[in-house]
Amino acid sequence: KQWYQRRVRGNVGAPLLFSTFHSLFYTVMVYGILRPKKDILTLYQIVKNKKLTKIIFGSNFSFKAFVLGQFFSVLFMTGITILTYTYFILHLVQVLLLVLVVTWNGANYYVTEVFSVPPSESKRNKSS
Numbered sequence: 001k002q003w004y005q006r007r008v009r010g011n012v013g014a015p016l017l018f019s020t021f022h023s024l025f026y027t028v029m030v031y032g033i034l035r036p037k038k039d040i041l042t043l044y045q046i047v048k049n050k051k052l053t054k055i056i057f058g059s060n061f062s063f064k065a066f067v068l069g070q071f072f073s074v075l076f077m078t079g080i081t082i083l084t085y086t087y088f089i090l091h092l093v094q095v096l097l098l099v100l101v102v103t104w105n106g107a108n109y110y111v112t113e114v115f116s117v118p119p120s121e122s123k124r125n126k127s128s
Contacts, residue, residue, distance in 0.1 A: 011085060012078055019074040023067050031063075 030042055047053055048061045057065060084091040 011081055015074055015078050015081075016071075019071060023070060027063075027067070 030036065036042060044063055044066050047066060053061055084094050
């Protein structure tokens with residue numbers, strides 16, 4: 001076996017175990033020990049009140065669905081990790097796309113925030 005094929009099990013198992021233990025720890029800490037009041041927002045309440053969540057699940061979005069959604073999102077992202085870890089070209093494309101997005105965001109920030117020139121007084125008076 002190649003060196004990268006031997007590590008796939010660890011690349012899958014570690015994130016899934018971590019997300020499972022994190023979900024258990026979060027549930028026990030927040031809902032078992034701390035028990036927040038109704039006016040304190042938790043991540044579950046924020047997700048439950050989103051429009052998209054109400055469109056997909058209706059008004060009865062359960063905590064079990066929330067935890068399962070987190071687990072399957074970790075599983076999906078782990079699958080992407082395995083694919084990009086196995087196929088060099090896919091990994092290269094992913095890295096290039098990330099570099100392009102970061103460069104675009106950085107350049108956009110500097111053009112709009114740092115180097116933007118406020119309109120002069122004479123231009124403001126003409127437009128009013």
